[in-house]
Amino acid sequence: MNKYLQIFKISFAQEFAYKANFIMWRVRNVFQIFLIFFLWDAVFSDQGRVVFGYDRTKILTYVFGVMLVRALVLSSKSVDIARDIATGELSNYLLRPISYFKYWFTRDVSSKVLNIMFAVVEFAILYLILKPPFYFQTDIFTNLSFLISVGVAILIFSTLIFIVSTVPFWAPELGWGSHFLVTVVVVESLSGSVFPIDVLPQLVQRVLMITPFPYLIYFPIQVYLGKIGGFQYLQGTLISLLWIVVLWLVLRRVWSKGLKVYQAFGR
Amino acid sequence: MVLGQKLAIMFFLTGKIMRFVFFFGFLFFLIVGTKTLVGYDSNQVIFFFLTFNFVDVVAQFFFREVYRFRPKIVSGDFDLTLIKPINPLFQSLAGGADVMDLVTIPPLLFAVFYVGSLLNPSLLHVAFYVLLLLNSLLIATAFHILVLALGIITMEVDHTIMIYRDLTSLGRFPVDIYRQPLQGFLTYLVPVGLMITLPAKALMGLVSLPGVLASFGLGLTAVFVSLRFWNFALKKYTSASS
Amino acid sequence: MDKAIIVDRLVKNFEVTEKEPGLTGAVKSLFSPKKKTIRALRGISFTITPGELVGFIGPNGAGKTTTLKTLSGLLFPTSGFVSVLEYDPWDRRPEFLKQIALVMGQKNQLWWDLPAIETFELNRAIYEIPKRDYEENLKELVDLLEIGKLINTPVRKLSLGQRMRMELTAALIHKPKVLFLDEPTIGLDLVAQAKTRDFIYEYNKKYGATILLTSHNMDDLVNLARRVVVIDEGRIIFDGVLEELTERFAKEKIISVTLSNENDIKRIETIGKVKRMAFPQVVLSVPRAATAVAAAELLQNFPVSDLTIEEIPIEDIIRRVFKGGLKRK
Numbered sequence: 067m068n069k070y071l072q073i074f075k076i077s078f079a080q081e082f083a084y085k086a087n088f089i090m091w092r093v094r095n096v097f098q099i100f101l102i103f104f105l106w107d108a109v110f111s112d113q114g115r116v117v118f119g120y121d122r123t124k125i126l127t128y129v130f131g132v133m134l135v136r137a138l139v140l141s142s143k144s145v146d147i148a149r150d151i152a153t154g155e156l157s158n159y160l161l162r163p164i165s166y167f168k169y170w171f172t173r174d175v176s177s178k179v180l181n182i183m184f185a186v187v188e189f190a191i192l193y194l195i196l197k198p199p200f201y202f203q204t205d206i207f208t209n210l211s212f213l214i215s216v217g218v219a220i221l222i223f224s225t226l227i228f229i230v231s232t233v234p235f236w237a238p239e240l241g242w243g244s245h246f247l248v249t250v251v252v253v254e255s256l257s258g259s260v261f262p263i264d265v266l267p268q269l270v271q272r273v274l275m276i277t278p279f280p281y282l283i284y285f286p287i288q289v290y291l292g293k294i295g296g297f298q299y300l301q302g303t304l305i306s307l308l309w310i311v312v313l314w315l316v317l318r319r320v321w322s323k324g325l326k327v328y329q330a331f332g333r
Numbered sequence: 334m335v336l337g338q339k340l341a342i343m344f345f346l347t348g349k350i351m352r353f354v355f356f357f358g359f360l361f362f363l364i365v366g367t368k369t370l371v372g373y374d375s376n377q378v379i380f381f382f383l384t385f386n387f388v389d390v391v392a393q394f395f396f397r398e399v400y401r402f403r404p405k406i407v408s409g410d411f412d413l414t415l416i417k418p419i420n421p422l423f424q425s426l427a428g429g430a431d432v433m434d435l436v437t438i439p440p441l442l443f444a445v446f447y448v449g450s451l452l453n454p455s456l457l458h459v460a461f462y463v464l465l466l467l468n469s470l471l472i473a474t475a476f477h478i479l480v481l482a483l484g485i486i487t488m489e490v491d492h493t494i495m496i497y498r499d500l501t502s503l504g505r506f507p508v509d510i511y512r513q514p515l516q517g518f519l520t521y522l523v524p525v526g527l528m529i530t531l532p533a534k535a536l537m538g539l540v541s542l543p544g545v546l547a548s549f550g551l552g553l554t555a556v557f558v559s560l561r562f563w564n565f566a567l568k569k570y571t572s573a574s575s
Numbered sequence: 576m577d578k579a580i581i582v583d584r585l586v587k588n589f590e591v592t593e594k595e596p597g598l599t600g601a602v603k604s605l606f607s608p609k610k611k612t613i614r615a616l617r618g619i620s621f622t623i624t625p626g627e628l629v630g631f632i633g634p635n636g637a638g639k640t641t642t643l644k645t646l647s648g649l650l651f652p653t654s655g656f657v658s659v660l661e662y663d664p665w666d667r668r669p670e671f672l673k674q675i676a677l678v679m680g681q682k683n684q685l686w687w688d689l690p691a692i693e694t695f696e697l698n699r700a701i702y703e704i705p706k707r708d709y710e711e712n713l714k715e716l717v718d719l720l721e722i723g724k725l726i727n728t729p730v731r732k733l734s735l736g737q738r739m740r741m742e743l744t745a746a747l748i749h750k751p752k753v754l755f756l757d758e759p760t761i762g763l764d765l766v767a768q769a770k771t772r773d774f775i776y777e778y779n780k781k782y783g784a785t786i787l788l789t790s791h792n793m794d795d796l797v798n799l800a801r802r803v804v805v806i807d808e809g810r811i812i813f814d815g816v817l818e819e820l821t822e823r824f825a826k827e828k829i830i831s832v833t834l835s836n837e838n839d840i841k842r843i844e845t846i847g848k849v850k851r852m853a854f855p856q857v858v859l860s861v862p863r864a865a866t867a868v869a870a871a872e873l874l875q876n877f878p879v880s881d882l883t884i885e886e887i888p889i890e891d892i893i894r895r896v897f898k899g900g901l902k903r904k
Contacts, residue, residue, distance in 0.1 A: 080689060160667065
């Protein structure tokens with residue numbers, strides 16, 4: 067346990083060495099929130115409007131919710147795994163008595179902690195500036211279900227990144243390309259980061275809810291808003307847990323194959 | 334290695350196309366559900382979106398080399414750029430054009446034409462549009478030069494570029510959706526509004542001749558200022574290196 | 576434990592996809608990849624006893640680094656048997672990993688922007704080193720490598736030599752029983768090289784650690800390794816003491832004569848190959864077997880005032896080894 071605490075600490079310290087980097091990352095996050103916020107603000111400029119089952123309060127709560135959930139679920143250092151494999155840095159970790167997955171998961175956790183700290187501050191500032199009608203969930207049970215779904219989302223995202231990161235075992239040049247494709251584009255579009263999934267037609271929604279992506283952002287926020295509960299909640303959680311199992315099995319298979327092909331480059 | 338890069342570029346291309354399609358799909362459903370956005374109808378909103386993409390892609394096509402700038406500064410290879418007989422600014426800006434980008438530009442151009450025609454613009458308005466698009470490219474050029482100059486001074490190229498990209502991506506929608514003072518900021522200070530919203534508005538007949546001329550004035554000023562800044566940065570660089 | 580390392584008929588092949596240039600080539604390689612097998616190790620066998628210091632030499636691409644990587648568990652053997660400290664390296668058991676270290680020239684494990692001490696602390700946690708042992712080891716290594724004042728400086732601010740010493744500290748902080756060193760002196764200046772060699776020698780003597788090092792550097796081998804294993808094209812062509820290497824592979828000996836007068840000096844070419852002619856010194860090389868006869872002839876037929884018989888310098892032999900093409904006897 068101590069080893070992972072050390073990793074957590076050193077990872078945290080490392081982020082501070084790259085202060086400018088981190089600040090820029092947060093600034094960019096804020097810009098993205100601006101975009102979504104004003105878009106929906108404009109759509110709902112007519113105060114009483116109800117579109118796709120959302121009124122102004124709920125949609126703007128959604129947007130602010132995205133800010134926080136993103137910081138918890140989507141912030142990750144694991145994208146560096148691809149680089150480790152492509153450059154041969156992976157060897158350093160294979161040589162030491164440490165689980166590579168646990169190592170990166172710990173680093174992710176440290177990154178998420180740092181990010182959520184900043185996100186909360188940004189939330190507070192933006193709340194004061196933009197004054198959105200935010201819906202504060204008071205039901206304890208709902209909040210608990212929300213936290214569980216966030217935890218599940220984190221596991222889905224982590225396994226997904228790990229899997230995508232194994233591409234360099236076979237094609238070192240495609241590391242960033244595959245990450246961009248899956249981790250950035252697909253996740254951004256289908257997770258609910260820009261728009262809640264239920265603005266799409268019913269059929270599309272149903273298909274999407276079978277994929278793991280909406281469970282990253284959309285599902286947890288809906289749970290928080292109280293729009294998903296009871297049976298739907300159980301159904302959704304079951305699907306996400308299933309996805310975690312599937313992804314984990316795929317990861318193990320791909321990873322052990324990858325290690326055998328690994329040539330431990332460098333020289 | 335070259336072909337590996339080509340494959341990687343194909344991945345990026347696919348990603349970009351997917352991103353475009355997804356966002357377009359979202360926009361489409363949004364408009365279908367809401368009918369108008371800050372007073373613009375669906376075709377108009379789509380046109381704003383397409384104009385943004387067009388300016389974005391063309392600027393990237395021309396200035397791809399800027400993304401390779403930081404490693405050159407950090408490693409000192411920039412010195413090699415300086416001793417070559419071609420203007421170093423030109424070298425750092427252009428020359429990185431990728432044939433792959435040409436794949437995305439024609440369909441975009443076609444889409445712009447098509448949706449634009451649905452808006453029934455007069456010839457004058459079309460002319461305004463084209464002129465203001467050129468102005469947009471001027472402003473984009475000024476931006477990139479500024480980024481390069483900042484890169485020489487602070488070595489922080491990547492972030493500045495990404496901020497530029499993030500700011501311009503706010504132009505996916507007409508800047509009218511943003512409340513003041515953000516709207517003013519985006520229209521005049523960081524001229525996203527000028528670059529993207531204005532040309533599209535011109536096509537819709539919402540901009541007068543003085544407006545066009547004023548924008549050009551701003552565009553040319555921007556280029557002028559950025560060039561001065563570049564020269565300043567160069568002087569600082571050459572006097573600093575030993 | 577009888578043997579620290581056992582390698583039996585180890586074979587390692589790499590599958591490499593050959594890609595044709597251009598876009599069509601890239602697409603083709605996706606659907607019908609043309610694979611080429613690189614036979615890095617073609618069945619090598621050797622054993623090493625605990626506490627030995629062994630040098631692996633051979634030309635580029637011979638399989639030295641591949642051997643080290645397989646022994647440390649990074650590479651999966653295609654076939655054959657490998658055992659280090661009675662573990663199978665590929666299993667990568669924590670107990671096994673806690674006792675070994677692999678130090679490769681380019682690969683560094685230090686966190687770049689933080690002081691080296693942070694990485695040492697991290698390793699302490701990873702290897703689960705008890706506090707007292709950690710502090711002892713750290714002190715010893717810091718003294719031995721003379722890096723005391725630098726451990727709190729961010730790594731990126733250190734010079735290459737200083738960084739390498741930090742790397743060594745980080746790699747040895749858990750006092751491994753088996754050390755794999757891949758080109759430990761590469762890129763260092765002469766002074767740093769000598770210091771590194773001294774350190775390795777001390778470490779071996781003091782802790783009885785088994786050390787396997789690969790090198791391209793003659794001085795490393797001559798001054799450090801007593802036992803030498805020569806690998807060429809994936810096969811071991813020699814395994815034994817350094818001096819034996821000369822006997823086995825040097826087909827000639829050197830005879831240096833000092834002549835008292837210059838008459839008929841040209842005739843000396845009939846005795847052997849003239850390597851250097853600078854009156855009064857002449858240096859000849861003659862086939863090993865014929866050395867005695869050649870010496871006798873020289874003494875009989877030439878005005879010799881001094882004569883010495885020597886082996887070909889070890890450096891020349893090793894140089895030939897590096898160039899490849901050493902034939903087995």
